[in-house]
Amino acid sequence: MIEVAKKILTEQFLCTHCLGRQFALLGYGLSDKERGEIIQNALVMEYYEHISTDEEISQMIKNISKCNNEVATRSFYKATKEKVEQDKITCELCDGLFDKLSDFVLEIKQLLLKEDYQSFLIGAIFPVKLIEREDNFRAKYSITTSETMKEEFTREIGKSLSNETGKAPSFDLPDMTIIIDLQSNKIKLEKRSLYIYGRYRKYIRTIPQTRWPCWECDSKGCKKCNFTGKMYQESVEELIANPVIKITGGTGSKFHGAGREDIDALMLGNGRPFVLEIQDPNIRSVNLKRIKKIVNRKAKGKVKVGQLAITSKKKLQHIKNSSTKTKKTYRAKISLEDEISSELILKIIQELHGVVIKQKTPQRVMHRRANLERPRTVYDIKVKKTGEKEIEAEITGQGGLYIKELISGDDGRTLPSFSSIIGFKAKCYQLDVIRLHYEY
Ligand SMILES: [Zn+2]
Ligand SMILES: [Zn+2]
Structure with missing residues (x-):
């Protein structure tokens, strides 16, 4: 050595x-x-x-x-008996980078002054010139016991910053990633998204779950969408996300629902789980009780949220993947071609209760789903007569069971169906989700 x-x-x-x-x-x-x-x-x-x-x-x-x-x-x-002349010379390897450590820390501290974070990670972009110089240097002196300039630089900045701010360096899920770009001499902050879990209920039949961009003008705004860029002026997503974006100072949001209901269906009972992702938030330590109150007040009569909790990206994946594993209970209002007898009502219940339905992809979604035959279970079914040619059914089925087609039969693509059992046409004209049976 x-x-x-x-x-x-x-x-x-x-x-x-x-x-x-x-x-x-x-x-x-x-x-x-x-x-x-x-x-x-x-x-x-x-x-x-x-x-x-x-x-x-x-x-x-x-x-x-x-x-x-x-x-x-x-x-x-x-x-x-001679003094060394203390003229200023610059390190031939790092160009004096390590003399400036405290300047960088000071600048980063200034940038972080108003930020809300608990943990951070330091990243750096090095000029190619410095990386090549270091490689050549190590080759020249046959050095095999070194670490890279970047490793030392980011670690030392991280140590001082942690000492001065009391915040913890984290490699796993830092709230804040600080990128020191030595090529452009700029420091950039990247904030981790904030994930809020909750359940929502939907009380109106006119809004979709997520923001629905106008396909005519590709969100630019046209006559068809009344220059809003949207097919629907409101959505469950916007009703929940807009107040939260305002509170957290985020730049945008993504809405991840555990499945979705049709636009004209209500979502009742215990509500549908969702994760709201707020991008680039200024504020992370949010008061969820206050958020719940504000969202529910602004969306009154349309959407109501509850069970809000801070969550992680991991839980989001779990929610996304769980939708066919769960049971759902629907309430369907059904009009019939003919008058129905109580014997036929009993027959529907007997032939569907606990039965596995063979369901080909419905014609109405054929344009966006692969044409497959799926087995789906009807766990429970209740039917009552509500008019001469009208019945109401409460159906608990496996996630992914298409209820409207279970009733109509979809021209024989779903078997058995209400229509196939009673021998004349049945049609669902109103459908609500009244309960999701989730285990979390
Ligand atoms: Zn140096
Ligand atoms: Zn448009």
């Missing part, structure tokens, strides 16, 4: 960080700067006797002295 260090320092000027970093993998518990200081001191001691006689060694001790090394400065004076 001493041999290599001597060779390096007689040939070029390296700062203490860059010297120590070449030996970063030797032993534990030292920063690269501390390693550098130890090696500098060892070199002074090893070659002290030759300072006044050997020109190369004299130059090396001068270079060490210029890194603010007191041992080198005093030893040089003792040996030669």
Whole structure:
């Protein structure tokens, strides 16, 4: 180690960080700067006797002295009776980057002043020139015990920032990622999205679950959408997200529902689980009770939310994947072609209760779903007569069971169906979700 260090320092000027970093993998518990200081001191001691006689060694001790090394400065004076001229020279490896650590920390602290975060991660973009220079340097001196400049730089900034702000560095899920771009000399903050879990109920038959862009003008605004860029002026998503975006100062949102109901269907009972993702939030520590109150007041009579909780991206995946594993209970209002007898009503219940239905992709969704035959279970069914040619049914089925087609038969594509059992046409004209049977 001493041999290599001597060779390096007689040939070029390296700062203490860059010297120590070449030996970063030797032993534990030292920063690269501390390693550098130890090696500098060892070199002074090893070659002290030759300072006044050997020109190369004299130059090396001068270079060490210029890194603010007191041992080198005093030893040089003792040996030669001359002072080292403290002219400013720049590290030939990092271009003086490590002299500016505290400036970077100060600048980042300023940027973070108004930000709401608990954990952070430091990232850096290095100029190709520096990376190549370091690679060549290591090759030249056959160094295999170093870490990269980027590793040391980001770690040291992270350490000081943590000391000064009291916030924790985190590699896993940092609230804030701070990217120091040394190519453009800019510092960028990336905020992790905020995920809010909840359940919603929907009380009107005129709004879709998510924002529905106008397909005529591709959201640009046209006559058809009344220059709003949207097919529907409101959605469950917007009713919930807009107040939350305002409160958190986010730049946008994404709405992830555990399945969806038709636009004209109500969503009742215990509500449908969702995760609202707020992008780029200024405020993370939100008061969920207040959010619930504000959303429910603004969306009164349309949508109501409850059970709000802060959640993670992981839970979001879980909610997205769970929709066919869950049971759903629907209430359907059905009109009939003919009058129905109580025997026929009984027959519907007997032939559908606990039965696996074979259901080909409904004609109305054929344009966006693959044409498959799916087996779906009807777990429970209740039917009552509500008029001469009208019945109402409460059906609990496996997730993914198409209820409207279970009733109409969809021209024989769903078997058995209400129509196939009673022998004349049945049609669902109103359908609501009255309960989702979720286990979380
Ligand atoms: Zn350096
Ligand atoms: Zn339009």
